[in-house]
Amino acid sequence: MTLPVEVKDLTIRYGDTVAVDGLTLGLDGGKIYGLLGRNGSGKTSVLSAVAAFRKATSGAVLVDGAEPFENAALTRQICFVRDRVDAQDTDQVRAVLKMSRALRPNWDEEYAQALIERFHLPLKKRIGALSRGAKSALSVTLGLAARAPLTIFDEAYLGMDAPSRYAFYEELLNDYIAHPRTIIISTHLIEEVGSLFEEVVIIDKGKLVAHDETEALRARGVAVTGPVEAVDAFTAGRTVLGDQRLGGTRSTTVYGQLTDEERARARDAGLELGPVGLQDLFVHLTAEERR
Amino acid sequence: MTTSTPWLVARTQARAGLTTVAGYWAIMITIYAVIITIVVSVGDTDVSIWATSGGSAPKYFLLAIGVMLTTAYLPGYVGNGVTRRDYALGASLYVLAVAAVYAVIMTLGFLVEHAIYSSADLMGGLEDPYPVRSLADGLGTLVAELFVGIIYLCCGWLMGTCFYRFGAWWGIGLIPVTLLPVVVTEVGFDSLWLGYGINNGLGIERPALAVGVLMAAVSVAAAWFVNFALIRAVAIKKVSG
Amino acid sequence: MFDDRSPIYLQIADKIKEDILSGALGEDEQVMSTNQYASFYRINPATAAKGFQQLVEEGVLYKRRGIGMFVSADAREKLRAERRERFFEQVVDAMIAEARVIGISLDEIVRRIEGAK
Numbered sequence: 258m259t260l261p262v263e264v265k266d267l268t269i270r271y272g273d274t275v276a277v278d279g280l281t282l283g284l285d286g287g288k289i290y291g292l293l294g295r296n297g298s299g300k301t302s303v304l305s306a307v308a309a310f311r312k313a314t315s316g317a318v319l320v321d322g323a324e325p326f327e328n329a330a331l332t333r334q335i336c337f338v339r340d341r342v343d344a345q346d347t348d349q350v351r352a353v354l355k356m357s358r359a360l361r362p363n364w365d366e367e368y369a370q371a372l373i374e375r376f377h378l379p380l381k382k383r384i385g386a387l388s389r390g391a392k393s394a395l396s397v398t399l400g401l402a403a404r405a406p407l408t409i410f411d412e413a414y415l416g417m418d419a420p421s422r423y424a425f426y427e428e429l430l431n432d433y434i435a436h437p438r439t440i441i442i443s444t445h446l447i448e449e450v451g452s453l454f455e456e457v458v459i460i461d462k463g464k465l466v467a468h469d470e471t472e473a474l475r476a477r478g479v480a481v482t483g484p485v486e487a488v489d490a491f492t493a494g495r496t497v498l499g500d501q502r503l504g505g506t507r508s509t510t511v512y513g514q515l516t517d518e519e520r521a522r523a524r525d526a527g528l529e530l531g532p533v534g535l536q537d538l539f540v541h542l543t544a545e546e547r548r
Numbered sequence: 549m550t551t552s553t554p555w556l557v558a559r560t561q562a563r564a565g566l567t568t569v570a571g572y573w574a575i576m577i578t579i580y581a582v583i584i585t586i587v588v589s590v591g592d593t594d595v596s597i598w599a600t601s602g603g604s605a606p607k608y609f610l611l612a613i614g615v616m617l618t619t620a621y622l623p624g625y626v627g628n629g630v631t632r633r634d635y636a637l638g639a640s641l642y643v644l645a646v647a648a649v650y651a652v653i654m655t656l657g658f659l660v661e662h663a664i665y666s667s668a669d670l671m672g673g674l675e676d677p678y679p680v681r682s683l684a685d686g687l688g689t690l691v692a693e694l695f696v697g698i699i700y701l702c703c704g705w706l707m708g709t710c711f712y713r714f715g716a717w718w719g720i721g722l723i724p725v726t727l728l729p730v731v732v733t734e735v736g737f738d739s740l741w742l743g744y745g746i747n748n749g750l751g752i753e754r755p756a757l758a759v760g761v762l763m764a765a766v767s768v769a770a771a772w773f774v775n776f777a778l779i780r781a782v783a784i785k786k787v788s789g
Numbered sequence: 790m791f792d793d794r795s796p797i798y799l800q801i802a803d804k805i806k807e808d809i810l811s812g813a814l815g816e817d818e819q820v821m822s823t824n825q826y827a828s829f830y831r832i833n834p835a836t837a838a839k840g841f842q843q844l845v846e847e848g849v850l851y852k853r854r855g856i857g858m859f860v861s862a863d864a865r866e867k868l869r870a871e872r873r874e875r876f877f878e879q880v881v882d883a884m885i886a887e888a889r890v891i892g893i894s895l896d897e898i899v900r901r902i903e904g905a906k
Contacts, residue, residue: 289833301786310626311783327780329553333629341787343623352564353624359560360553360628405629426831434824434834452797452832472796472836532793 259287259439260321260334260407262307267316269302269463276302278463279316284441284456286321286407289433291454291471292443293539299463300443304411307441308337320407333362335407338400340393340415346385350378350395361403368432369402375424389416397425401432409441422446426453447536457535461543471535478533478541479515482508487526498533498541510541553630557638561621562645565613569646572609573653576601584661588668594675598661602654603740607700613646614704618712618779626784636776643705647697654693655686679740688757692737695764699733702771709775713782729767736763797832801840806849809864810872816865820850820858 262284269277277299284290294300305311306318309325309332318324325331344353354373358364373380376394379387387395393416400408410429414422430453433440444450451457457474459467467474478498481488488507500509510533515523523530533541551559580601587593617639625635658680665671671678680689707726711719734743738754747754755763791797808814820826823841827834841858844850849864861867888898 288835305783309631312781327631327633329631329634332626332631333553335629337627339787343627343784343787345620356560356564356624357628359556360625360630362629403629427828430831430833431828434828452791452830452836455833455835471833472798472839475793476796532795534793 259437260331261286262407262439262441263317263319263322264303264307265317265319267303267306267318268314269299269306269311270314276463277306277313280460280463280465282458282465282468284439284458286439287437288455289429289440289442289453291447291450291457292441292460293447293457294443294460295543298460298543300460301411303460304337304409304441304443307407308335308409310337333360334405336361336400336403336405336409338396338408338410338413340396340411340413342384342392342396342399344384346383348384349380350382350384350387351380353384353395354380354399357399357403361405363404363406365402365404368404369398372398372401372428375428376421390418390421393417394421394425397429401428404432404436405438407439407441409443411443412445422449426450429453447539448534451535459539459542466542474538475532475535477512477514478510478538479513480508480510480531480533481523481528482506482531483526483528487528491523491526491528498538499544510537512538512542553634554637554641557625557630557635558641558645561617561639561642564621565642565646568613569649572606573649576606577653580657584664587670588664591668591670592673593670594673596658596661596665596674596679598654598657599679599740602657604742606650606654607696610646610650610697610700611704611707614643614701614706615708615711617643617705618708622712622779622782623784623787632779632782636779639705640772643698643701647694647701650697651690651693655680655690658689659686691757692739692760692764695733695761695768696737696739698768699730699764699771702768702775703727703730706771706775706778709778709782713778726771729771732767733760733764736760736767791830791832798836798839798843801826801830801832801837802843802847802849805840805844806868809849809860810868812865814860816860816862818860819856820860822857 262282264280264282267277267280267282268275276297280299280303282303292300292304302311306313307320307325309327312326318326320331320335323331325335342353344356354369358366358369372378376391376398378391378395378398382391384392384395393414397410397413397417400410400413414425417425426449429440442450442453451471454471457467457469457471458465459474469477481492483506485502485505485507488509492509492511496512498510498512500507502508515530520530580598583597583601587597621639622632622635626632630638662678662680665674665678680686703726707719707723710722710726714722731742731746733739735746735752736743736755737760738744738747746752791800794800805814805820814820820841821829823837824834826832826841827837830837841850845852845858848867849861850858851861852858884898885895888895
């Protein structure tokens with residue numbers, strides 16, 4: 258069971274601040290989606306609205322074709338995982354797990370136990386006494402074991418150290434393969450998680466900047482390096498994301514796919530064409546100033 | 549799902565609150581037992597100890613339980629896929645249960661104390677006649693305490709919701725408003741001590757039970773519906789700390 | 790494991806081709822399922838599937854319904870032929886161009902090759 262997500266002309270305002278500005282986005286579902294955006298880009302607000310944690314100021318949020326807000330049939334299939342658990346500091350870890358076990362229709366207790374062991378979660382400790390990493394680990398454990406058809410991880414592994422994060426990626430991928438569902442991962446650690454994404458969505462300043470298959474998006478960035486004049490001639494008229502200059506050499510990052518003919522021309526002009534990593538592409542697309 | 553979600557919420561909440569509620573009453577009853585033993589041995593008192601201790605402390609406890617319902621538990625339920633509506637309905641069942649426990653314990657306490665006072669011959673020293681003198685009184689007390697329990701829980705709940713939704717400043721500012729239903733209910737039942745105090749001060753006679761029930765019912769309805777309306781659209785914020 | 794140089798699914802395809810050429814993967818031998826591959830290399834299964842699909846289209850792998858993916862009988866020969874075709878252009882011509890740039894005469898190169906015979 259996988260859930261498609263659609264957002265139409267979504268606007269979310271907090272007082273005078275516009276966090277999400279007429280965003281339209283469609284996710285077919287049944288894939289692992291990466292949601293990239295800088296701090297304050299509005300991505301958490303979008304995810305909050307999709308998860309029915311908050312209502313949109315205007316516009317539509319549709320999960321499986323219906324509005325999720327206060328829609329019990331949908332909310333029980335949606336799991337919104339953040340880096341901390343929604344529980345009191347005095348609650349014990351096992352009490353928190355017990356609550357999810359009681360309320361989540363697809364909860365897998367065996368799987369939860371395996372994850373608890375893998376992340377070394379102390380069952381009797383109170384939430385307030387947990388380290389930041391343990392809180393994150395508990396959060397993702399709840400999110401994974403809930404097996405919700407739409408599972409959203411909003412920078413859920415912020416506090417976790419590298420080994421724990423990689424353990425999480427492994428568990429996530431394996432469980433997704435065994436139980437396909439719609440997973441949205443919002444992250445800053447693009448290069449770490451990038452290989453898990455089937456599609457990538459980039460949001461900046463409350464608007465959609467890009468949405469494509471990961472490979473297609475990656476292919477859209479090209480770094481053109483060579484003598485300054487040659488580079489300038491080649492990149493004239495193209496969308497430039499950024500550039501660097503060292504003496505007589507210039508390296509310009511452009512956005513847009515190049516045809517084979519254009520590639521040949523570049524090589525003939527003595528230019529080197531290099532790939533742009535997803536992280537760099539993201540940085541360039543969301544940079545403050547663009548030529 | 550074979551069990552409806554509100555029932556699931558009520559059960560989960562009951563399990564979560566069990567130790568707190570049971571613990572509170574255990575302590576309260578123990579303290580009372582100690583005091584009453586002393587009083588019996590001293591041989592003289594001019595008030596009902598149960599009325600004195602039950603007149604305010606348990607109510608603040610109920611208020612506190614109410615406040616925590618939204619602030620401490622709502623995010624957890626929404627985070628587990630429960631709608632605010634189902635949470636509110638389930639928590640209401642829990643409120644009824646906690647209020648029922650309060651009402652039963654309070655009423656039984658009076659009956660027990662009545663027996664103690666009678667056998668220890670303490671009735672004579674009382675300033676005012678003993679509050680619960682007959683079975684009819686007992687039933688009336690049960691009904692009144694049930695409503696009082698519900699209203700303190702509901703108003704505490706409403707208070708917590710205001711804090712959660714509007715923030716600390718407005719939360720504090722709205723406290724007098726959120727306590728209004730409590731005052732009305734207490735006045736309606738001439739409850740010790742708030743209602744009794746107000747009625748006494750204003751020279752109002754103790755209202756008939758039916759009037760009290762009516763005032764309480766209106767108060768509960770008002771508090772509950774406003775709370776429900778505020779909860780239904782509230783945004784779940786990011787967890788801090 | 791996989792870098793930014795080219796699409797990951799192509800890198801996957803290339804890796805499998807390497808294994809076939811080196812003999813690590815024999816003809817008519819079953820390859821890992823896309824899910825196993827994805828899990829092992831920690832990539833999205835759709836990406837792995839795309840790489841495998843590429844190889845199926847090129848005739849390097851074939852699918853047996855319900856069982857899995859297998860290396861084609863003539864895969865090794867096919868790949869060698871492909872590489873042979875590109876050898877002269879990509880390796881030899883490039884070597885000659887490089888030699889010219891750094892100032893090595895073609896005679897020197899011929900002598901070197903003679904020595905390796």
